[in-house]
Amino acid sequence: MIRIENLKKKFKKLQALDDINAIFSSGQVISLIGPNGSGKTTLIKTILGMVKADSGKVFVDSKPINGDPSYRSNIGYMPQIGRYPDNMKVGHLFSMMKNIRTVPESSLDTDLLVRFNLVSIFDKPMRTLSGGTRQKVSAALAFYFNPDILILDEPTAGLDPLSSEILKEKILQEKRKNKLILITSHILSDLDELTTHVMYLQEGKMIFLKDIETLRRETGEDKLVKAIAGIMRSDKKNALWIDEVLAIKATKENP
Ligand SMILES: Nc1ncnc2c1ncn2[C@@H]1O[C@H](COP(=O)(O)OP(=O)(O)OP(=O)(O)O)[C@@H](O)[C@H]1O
Numbered sequence: 276m277i278r279i280e281n282l283k284k285k286f287k288k289l290q291a292l293d294d295i296n297a298i299f300s301s302g303q304v305i306s307l308i309g310p311n312g313s314g315k316t317t318l319i320k321t322i323l324g325m326v327k328a329d330s331g332k333v334f335v336d337s338k339p340i341n342g343d344p345s346y347r348s349n350i351g352y353m354p355q356i357g358r359y360p361d362n363m364k365v366g367h368l369f370s371m372m373k374n375i376r377t378v379p380e381s382s383l384d385t386d387l388l389v390r391f392n393l394v395s396i397f398d399k400p401m402r403t404l405s406g407g408t409r410q411k412v413s414a415a416l417a418f419y420f421n422p423d424i425l426i427l428d429e430p431t432a433g434l435d436p437l438s439s440e441i442l443k444e445k446i447l448q449e450k451r452k453n454k455l456i457l458i459t460s461h462i463l464s465d466l467d468e469l470t471t472h473v474m475y476l477q478e479g480k481m482i483f484l485k486d487i488e489t490l491r492r493e494t495g496e497d498k499l500v501k502a503i504a505g506i507m508r509s510d511k512k513n514a515l516w517i518d519e520v521l522a523i524k525a526t527k528e529n530p
Pocket residue numbers: 286289291309310311312313314315316317318
């Protein structure tokens with residue numbers, strides 16, 4: 276569904292993506308992980324056509340993305356920070372998106388609109404929403420058009436525990452429908468039950484792309500966070516990051 280070939284992107288002197296090659300297929304949930312600034316969002320934005328690569332190619336459904344932008348209509352994107360017109364009301368945002376896309380009502384997925392009870396805030400302007408509620412709007416929009424590909428950048432960040440569970444259940448449901456899902460998250464425990472493959476980036480380089488069974492077999496660890504820790508500890512920079520992740524996990528489990 277998505278093929279990436281020799282993708283490179285520099286921001287001035289900084290190599291944000293350094294010769295990335297990967298193939299993602301339907302039914303896979305790819306967890307994009309790596310330290311801050313390792314290139315995860317840049318990779319996502321390049322796939323979405325929001326960042327132009329310096330060289331290399333991205334194909335979505337076998338078509339190069341530098342041609343017809345209509346490929347985007349089959350991708351649901353939840354950005355790390357959703358930006359919306361301040362004065363636009365929540366209800367208007369959804370109706371406007373629906374009108375732009377001109378899709379039949381019956382094809383819309385309103386599951387998250389209902390489960391997050393967003394209909395009750397349809398009259399509120401976007402600028403008045405809390406960070407977490409804004410996240411819920413972004414999530415509901417990403418799933419709204421029932422796309423075959425979902426790209427979710429830190430989807431559970433800022434969500435309360437119940438909402439986070441609702442969203443994870445929704446992602447699992449879509450996984451069962453054989454969709455392709457790309458997720459970035461620093462909360463590795465959130466990714467445990469979702470992930471089929473892990474793509475690990477560091478300083479713009481893809482360190483590995485492995486399926487979860489291989490990771491578990493190679494490390495003898497069941498939990499994603501420990502499996503990643505097992506692989507990355509050998510490298511000092513990675514060890515530092517993984518220690519931070521483990522410390523956050525321990526604090527969450529024993530507050
Ligand atoms: N528009 C931009 N202009 C200049 N530098 C940029 C731009 N976008 C990203 N970068 C830089 O590229 C590198 C990769 O950034 P990116 O946002 O892809 O990292 P990330 O892995 O998603 O990080 P995080 O985990 O913090 O979200 C960083 O050093 C960042 O500062």
